[in-house]
Amino acid sequence: MFQPALRTLAILGLLAYTSFAHRDEEVITRDIAIIGGGASGTFSAVRLRDQGKSVILIEKESILGGHTNTYQDPVTKVPVDYGVEVFHAQQIVKDYLDRLNVSWVVAPNFGVGSIYLDGQTAQPINYTSPDLPVARWQELLQPFGDFLAKHPDINNASLTIFRFGQGLGDFLVQPTLYVFKNFGLEIVQALSTGFLAVTSQNNYEIYDHATKLLGSDVLLSSTVISTLHREDNGVTLVVQTPSGRRIVKAKKLLIAIPQKLENLRAFDLDHHEAGLFGQFKNTGYWTSLVTNTGLPAGFNTISVGADTPYNLPNVPLVYAVVPTAIDGIFDIKYGSQSSLPDDHVRREILSYVKKLQDNGFAEKVEPEFVRFNSHTPFELTVSPEKIRGGFYKQLYGLQGYRGTWYTGAAFHTQDSSLLWNFTESHVLPGLLK
Numbered sequence: 001m002f003q004p005a006l007r008t009l010a011i012l013g014l015l016a017y018t019s020f021a022h023r024d025e026e027v028i029t030r031d032i033a034i035i036g037g038g039a040s041g042t043f044s045a046v047r048l049r050d051q052g053k054s055v056i057l058i059e060k061e062s063i064l065g066g067h068t069n070t071y072q073d074p075v076t077k078v079p080v081d082y083g084v085e086v087f088h089a090q091q092i093v094k095d096y097l098d099r100l101n102v103s104w105v106v107a108p109n110f111g112v113g114s115i116y117l118d119g120q121t122a123q124p125i126n127y128t129s130p131d132l133p134v135a136r137w138q139e140l141l142q143p144f145g146d147f148l149a150k151h152p153d154i155n156n157a158s159l160t161i162f163r164f165g166q167g168l169g170d171f172l173v174q175p176t177l178y179v180f181k182n183f184g185l186e187i188v189q190a191l192s193t194g195f196l197a198v199t200s201q202n203n204y205e206i207y208d209h210a211t212k213l214l215g216s217d218v219l220l221s222s223t224v225i226s227t228l229h230r231e232d233n234g235v236t237l238v239v240q241t242p243s244g245r246r247i248v249k250a251k252k253l254l255i256a257i258p259q260k261l262e263n264l265r266a267f268d269l270d271h272h273e274a275g276l277f278g279q280f281k282n283t284g285y286w287t288s289l290v291t292n293t294g295l296p297a298g299f300n301t302i303s304v305g306a307d308t309p310y311n312l313p314n315v316p317l318v319y320a321v322v323p324t325a326i327d328g329i330f331d332i333k334y335g336s337q338s339s340l341p342d343d344h345v346r347r348e349i350l351s352y353v354k355k356l357q358d359n360g361f362a363e364k365v366e367p368e369f370v371r372f373n374s375h376t377p378f379e380l381t382v383s384p385e386k387i388r389g390g391f392y393k394q395l396y397g398l399q400g401y402r403g404t405w406y407t408g409a410a411f412h413t414q415d416s417s418l419l420w421n422f423t424e425s426h427v428l429p430g431l432l433k
């Protein structure tokens, strides 16, 4: 008896708010509202506009680009990409960069010349990187450790695969499927034919040009705070922007942010949607640039395990310490099997640099962060049982449900080029109808 009364009050409140909002708050009307201006959302905005659709792109940060981290030396202006580095030399990537007037080259292989140090102690270990054998892409639901045990022919490649699987958390425990999605045929081929890179070595150029191209179709530093309506006949969102609240009305919604439940609370999920997104677990991944390390110029190390299966290091850990194009600044990445507090990760990175100093690789000075970025939640995964039980079939079944489409790494893989392919061929057609 009490509940219907409450519902009536809520509906009256919503109607009052809606009419108030429509009166006092600027209404932005578009064909498609896109949430998240990373690799997938920005690409979608540019491609949909080019095909005659009006869009609004809503990004919580003050710049577009998602996992792209570029630092520019304030004096020399030398750029360093310490997030996304390279792309596949595919036509869709070339066309997209050409559209944004960003110059590209097919670059030689990167990351050569590293030494191998123990991931925990920073002590040297006797390990030589072997040649890549041809792998067998099967039995994809096993933990990757079991897959390696069954396939000694690819054991030799495990550290190379691990390097490309940074951010995947506990590598030997993850279902093999996720490992090979991150290290697929395109990567194997690009290792011999070369990756595509932005000529200026400044990947932020892509997002800078996209921001200018999209103009007032981008709301930066903005988030959806509630959903007034989201059904097949359209969506109405309340968006907090730096200049106040806006009402966004669109025929369709594209969600291109990591689809973790806590990130989707403002979108009025129903039981079915919440039940699916609530199943995702996530790994942790952080990037940083560190100066005053005491390390010699050109010092370059990859973490391995001294006494671990296949010499794979245990997570959490510092993945690598790599020199950058800026003298004295090193690129240091860190990964864990789940979210960790940023302060803890900062301390762990500095403590690893101290270990390098204690082990005689560096002079004893006080290292300092030039940049530190969290990319957590990174890889979104579900268990093999859930995959076997049809999780992804149900997830893909959400495309178009309640006027909403989805793209991004959780729907495909952590690879910008492959996400642009996936978005172009599997997501945009539904939005263009």
Ligand SMILES: Cc1cc2nc3c(=O)[nH]c(=O)nc-3n(C[C@H](O)[C@H](O)[C@H](O)COP(=O)(O)OP(=O)(O)OC[C@H]3O[C@@H](n4cnc5c(N)ncnc54)[C@H](O)[C@@H]3O)c2cc1C
Residues within 6 Å of the ligand: 035, 036, 037, 038, 039, 040, 041, 058, 059, 060, 061, 064, 065, 066, 067, 068, 082, 083, 084, 085, 086, 087, 088, 167, 222, 223, 224, 256, 257, 258, 263, 285, 287, 375, 407, 408, 409, 410, 413, 414, 415, 416, 417, 419
């Ligand atoms: C360190 C690192 C290195 C990488 N190197 C490469 C590489 O060399 N080549 C490659 O192809 N790929 C690389 N990747 C992977 C690549 O970055 C991802 O595959 C790609 O960025 C995923 O795109 P996305 O659109 O799913 O997510 P993202 O690019 O993360 O975009 C999501 C966007 O949504 C925004 N957002 C989140 N929540 C909200 C919210 N509530 N409201 C509004 N906006 C929100 C975020 O700020 C972000 O801009 C790398 C990733 C990392 C972390």
